[in-house]
Amino acid sequence: xxxxxxxxxxxxxxxxxxxxxxxxxxxxxxxxxxxxxxxxxxxxxxxxxxxxxxxxxxxxxxxxxxxxxxxxxxxxxxxxxxxxxxxxxxxxxxxxxxxxxxxxxxxxxxxxxxxxxxxxxxxxxxxxxxxxxxxxxxxxxxxxxxxxxxxxxxxxxxxxxxxxxxxxxxxxxxxxxxxxxxxxxxxxxxxxxxxxxxxxxxxxxxxxxxxxxxxxxxxxxxxxxxxxxxxxxxxxxxxxxxxxxxxxxxxxxxxxxxxxxxxxxxxxxxxxxxxxxxxxxxxxxxxxxxxxxxxxxxxxxxxxxxxxxxxxxxxxxxxxxxxxxxxxxxxxxxxxxxxxxxxxxxxxxxxxxxxxxxxxxxxxxxxxxxxxxxxxxxxxxxxxxxxxxxxxxxxxxxxxxxxxxxxxxxxxxxxxxxxxxxxxxxxxxxxxxxxxxxxxxxxxxxxxxxxxxxxxxxxxxxxxxxxxxxxxxxxxxxxxxxxxxxx
Numbered sequence: 001x002x003x004x005x006x007x008x009x010x011x012x013x014x015x016x017x018x019x020x021x022x023x024x025x026x027x028x029x030x031x032x033x034x035x036x037x038x039x040x041x042x043x044x045x046x047x048x049x050x051x052x053x054x055x056x057x058x059x060x061x062x063x064x065x066x067x068x069x070x071x072x073x074x075x076x077x078x079x080x081x082x083x084x085x086x087x088x089x090x091x092x093x094x095x096x097x098x099x100x101x102x103x104x105x106x107x108x109x110x111x112x113x114x115x116x117x118x119x120x121x122x123x124x125x126x127x128x129x130x131x132x133x134x135x136x137x138x139x140x141x142x143x144x145x146x147x148x149x150x151x152x153x154x155x156x157x158x159x160x161x162x163x164x165x166x167x168x169x170x171x172x173x174x175x176x177x178x179x180x181x182x183x184x185x186x187x188x189x190x191x192x193x194x195x196x197x198x199x200x201x202x203x204x205x206x207x208x209x210x211x212x213x214x215x216x217x218x219x220x221x222x223x224x225x226x227x228x229x230x231x232x233x234x235x236x237x238x239x240x241x242x243x244x245x246x247x248x249x250x251x252x253x254x255x256x257x258x259x260x261x262x263x264x265x266x267x268x269x270x271x272x273x274x275x276x277x278x279x280x281x282x283x284x285x286x287x288x289x290x291x292x293x294x295x296x297x298x299x300x301x302x303x304x305x306x307x308x309x310x311x312x313x314x315x316x317x318x319x320x321x322x323x324x325x326x327x328x329x330x331x332x333x334x335x336x337x338x339x340x341x342x343x344x345x346x347x348x349x350x351x352x353x354x355x356x357x358x359x360x361x362x363x364x365x366x367x368x369x370x371x372x373x374x375x376x377x378x379x380x381x382x383x384x385x386x387x388x389x390x391x392x393x394x395x396x397x398x399x400x401x402x403x404x405x406x407x408x409x410x411x412x413x414x415x416x417x418x419x420x421x422x423x424x425x426x427x428x429x430x431x432x433x434x435x436x437x438x439x440x441x442x443x444x445x446x447x448x449x450x451x452x453x454x455x456x457x458x459x460x461x462x463x464x465x466x467x468x469x470x471x472x473x474x475x476x477x478x479x480x481x482x483x484x485x486x487x
Contacts, residue, residue, distance in 0.1 A: 049188075049189050049190070049191055050189050050190045050191070050192070050193045050197075051185070051189030051190060051197065052186075052187060052188045052189030052190075053186070053187050053188075056187045056188055056457070056458060056463070057188070057456065057457025057458055058457060058458055058459045058462060059457050059459075060457060061380075061421075061455065061456050061457025061458075062379075062380065062420055062421025062455050062456075062457075062487070063380055063381060063382040063419070063420025063421050063455040063456050064191070064335075064380045064381070064420075064456070065191075065330055065333075065334065065335050065336065065337070065380070065381050065382070065420075066180075066181075066184065066335070066336050066337070066381075066382045066383075066384065066420070066452065066456070067326050067330060067337045067338075067339070067368065067381060067382070067383045067384070068180075068181075068336070068337070068338045068339070068383075068384045069323075069339050069341070069361075069365055069368075069383070069384065069385040069386075070338060070339065070340050070341070070386070070387065071341055071344045071357075071361070071385070071386060071387040072161075072165065072210055072212060072340050072341065072342045072343075072344060072387065072388070073161070073209070073210050073342060073343060073344030073345035073346070073387060073388075074161070074164075074344055074345060074387045074388055074389045074390060074391060074408055074409075074413070075344045075354070075357070075386075075387045075390070075391075075413075076120075076346065076350065076354060076390060076391035076406055077152070077390040077391065077412070077413045077414040077435065078120050078390075078391060078393060078406070078435050079120045079122055079135055079137065079350070079354050079391075080134075080135050080137060080138060080354075080358075080414065081133065081134060081135070081150060081152065081414040081416075082133075082152050082412075082414055082431060082435045083124040083133035083135075084393075084431075084433055084434070084435050086433040087117060087118075087119040087120070087393070087433075087434070087435075088119050090117045090119070090433075090434070091117060091118065091119035092116050092117065092118075092399060093116065093117050094114060094115060094116060094117070095115040095116070095117055095393065095394045095434065095436070099432070099434050099436050099437065100115065100436070101437075103411070104159060105159070105407065106159055106160060106407055106408050108347060108396060108407055109392075109394075109396050109407045112396075112397075115394035115395075116394060116395050116399045117393055117394055117395075117434065118393065118394065118395045118399060118404045118406070120135070121351055121401065121402070122135045122136050122137055122351075123135070123136045124136070125142070127142040127143070127145045128142075128143075128144075128145040128146040128425065129146055129425065130145055130146050130425035130426065130427070132145040132148070132150060132425075132427055137354065137355060137358040137362070138358055138362045139362065140362045140363045140365070140366035140367070141362055141365060141366050143366060144366050144369050144370060144418075145425065146424060146425040147369055147373065147378070147418050147419075147424050147425070148369070148416045148417070148418050148424065148425070149416060149417045149418065149422045149423055149424060149425075149426050149427075149428065149485050150414060150415075150416050150426070150427045150428065151414065151415045151416070151417065151428045151429055151443050151448070151482075151485065152412065152414045152427065152428065152429045152430065152431055153412055153428070153429030153430065153431060153438045153440075153441055153442045153443050154386065154412070154413050154414065154415045154443050154444075154445065154448060155410060155411055155412055155413070155438065155442055155443070155444055155445070156168065156388070156389055156410040156444070156445050157173075157410060158173055158388070158389065158410055159389070159408050159409075159410050160408065161210050161345065161388065161408075162213075164388035164389050164408070164410065165212075165216060165388045166215075166216065167388070167445060168388050168445050168448075169216050169217075170216075170220065170474070171445070171446060171449055171473075171474045171475055171476050172476060175215050176220055176221070177220040177221070177472065178218070178219050178220035178221065178222045178226065178465075178474075179216060179217055179218065179219075179220070179228070180336070180449065180452070180474060181198040181200075181217060181228050181335075181336035181338055182198060182217070182218065182219040182220065182222055182226040182227055182228070183222075183226075183463060183474045184197070184198070184335050184336045184456065185197035185198045185219075185225075185226040185335060185336065186219075186222050186223075186226045186465070187458060187463050188335055188456065188458075189335070190333060190334065190335050191333025191334075191335065192291075192332050192333035192334065193287065194287040194288065194290070194291035195288065195291050195292070195295065195329070195332055195333070195334055196228075196229040196284060196288075196334065197226070197334065197335040197336065198217070198226070198227070198228040198229065198334075198335060198336045198338075199228065199229055199230075199231055199329055199334055199336075199337050199338070200217045200228040200229065200230045200231070200338045200339075200340070201230070201231045201233070201322040201325065201326070201337075201338070201339050201340070202230070202233070202339075202340045202341075202342070203233065203317060203318055203319040203321075203322055203339070203340070203341050203342070203360070204317075204341075204342050204343060205341065205342055205343020205344070205353075205356060205357050205360055206343065206353075206356050206360075207343050207353060207356075208342035208343045209342075209343070209345055210342060210345050212340055212342065214230070216340075217230070217338065221465070221467040221468075221472070222465060223273040223274060223276070224274060225276075225280050228336075228338065231292075231296075231325070232317070233316050233317020233318070233321070233322075234316060234317055237292050237296050238288060238292060241288055241289055241292060242289070243289075249289075256283065260279050260283070263275050263279045264279065267279075291332075295325070295328055295329065295332060296325060298313075298321075298324060298325075298328075301324070305324075305371065306324075308367040308370065308371065309321075309323060309324050309363065309364050309367040309368075309371075310363040310364060310367070312360070312364070313364070318360075319339065319341045319360050319361050319364050320360075320363070320364040320367075322339045322364075323339065323364040323365065323367065323368040324364075324367075324368075324371075326339060326368060327368055327371050327372060327375075327377070330372065330377055330381050331375070331377065341357075341360065341361055343356075343357055343360075344357055344387055346391070346405055346406065347396050347397075347405040347406070347407065348396070348397065348403065348404075348405035349403050349405065350391075350403075350404055350405050350406060351402060351403070351404070365385060368383065369383055369418050369419070372419065373419075377419075378418065378419035378420075379419060379420070380419075380420060381419050381420055382417065382418075382419055382420030382421065382422065382452060382455050382456070383417065383418045383419050383420070384415065384416075384417050384452065385415065385416045385417075386413070386414070386415030386416070387413070389408050389409060389410040389413055390409045390410070390412060390413025390414065391406035391407065391408065391409050391413075392406050392407045392408070392409040392436075393406075393409075393434045393435050393436055394406075394407075409436070411436060411437055411438065412431045412435065412436070412437065412438050415448065417485070420455045420456075421454075421455035421486060421487055422455065422485055422486065422487060423484075423485050423486060423487045424487070426485060428441055428443070428482070428484060428485050429441040429442065429443060441484070443482055444478065444479070446475045446476065446478040446479035446480075447479055447480050447481070447482055448482075449474050449475050449479060450475050450479035450480055450481050450482075451481050451482045451485065451486075453474065453475075454481045454486070455486075460473060460474060460475045460479050460481075461473065461475075461479075
């Protein structure tokens with residue numbers, strides 16, 4: 001028997017009159033299957049805003065979308081961006097207690113009786129008109145410093161990876177809250193009805209040790225349709241996107257139509273947001289069968305563009321390929337694009353391992369900024385590069401000039417931003433001679449979030465969601481916009 005007919009036959013009198021009184025199932029179904037019928041905007045689907053809150057943005061935005069290059073594991077600001085010339089004379093000396101100030105440290109160095117200072121073995125130089133200091137490990141990034149804003153005083157209370165990554169993604173150290181991409185998907189929706197508003201891609205360094213959990217891109221207590229969609233580097237970009245053998249597109253369409261009707265009936269009885277999310281996600285998956293293959297096909301890219309991203313761009317799943325795909329997603333209206341690159345947790349053999357990480361990420365990161373700029377996309381695309389914390393100035397374990405490591409350090413680390421309303425060619429904040437404490441202009445991760453939301457036209461105090469009796473927001477009960485870095 002047809003499942004729709006069977007469902008109707010099993011209806012009770014109470015169910016019938018309850019549905020007759022509400023009628024929301026049909027309305028919800030129609031809106032989700034064909035939102036253009038209810039919209040005054042008749043632009044092509046790719047250019048239409050889909051979803052989002054009607055009151056957002058709160059004011060004129062400078063950025064329409066975010067590309068977040070997340071270096072999972074905690075890249076060392078000492079080896080990359082925060083040049084400290086005095087460390088050469090302080091090399092192998094003990095870190096003063098007056099600097100460490102009884103800092104809570106990880107279990108990996110809590111047993112150490114000595115905390116010897118280690119001077120980075122890599123050379124630094126100033127670049128561009130801005131004169132920004134950049135390590136020799138990042139020659140491509142050095143060429144675009146006048147497009148970047150370096151924030152050297154980002155700080156966090158978390159000292160271990162899981163809470164630190166959860167904190168910088170969701171604004172809270174404990175799991176269960178929505179990540180930034182989910183907040184933006186909820187608040188601003190997407191500009192493309194055929195692609196998700198929030199996409200996640202993961203690449204691995206040569207030594208990838210820290211796990212990444214799907215809850216880092218989850219919707220938390222928001223409806224599940226706002227969570228990130230992970231694109232894979234091998235096989236189908238999205239699991240179960242292809243039709244199984246023997247299932248034609250026509251059969252799949254009929255199945256989805258029937259399933260949507262059943263879900264709409266369930267929504268009429270029980271107006272649960274998750275039912276509507278289920279309908280919307282089935283429909284998105286159907287549309288992605290066409291949009292995703294076109295998106296991930298880079299054969300039409302010019303030779304010059306591919307060379308700009310480097311040789312790894314031809315390898316699916318690489319950071320370079322993901323950076324190119326991020327640019328293609330930005331062109332197609334994806335709201336929040338997050339690239340995770342694993343392998344930055346360098347407790348030992350840091351000189352070799354950080355060199356390998358930079359070889360993977362330096363050229364593609366710089367190419368992404370250049371590519372966006374030459375296509376006129378950087379002005380309304382906010383690009384962010386950084387990890388969950390930085391590294392300590394002292395050595396972890398026994399000091400060795402060519403094989404030293406550094407522990408986690410949340411008191412100060414460097415993040416760079418570009419485009420989308422951020423002032424280019426500036427360095428914000430200053431740390432002490434040991435790169436251990438902040439001297440001026442601290443930027444907490446709540447401040448970082450507030451500033452990113454501001455660039456998107458959102459007052460971080462007004463983007464809220466009521467859950468368990470209180471209003472929640474990305475910046476919790478803190479956060480200030482860092483106006484000094486706004487263009």
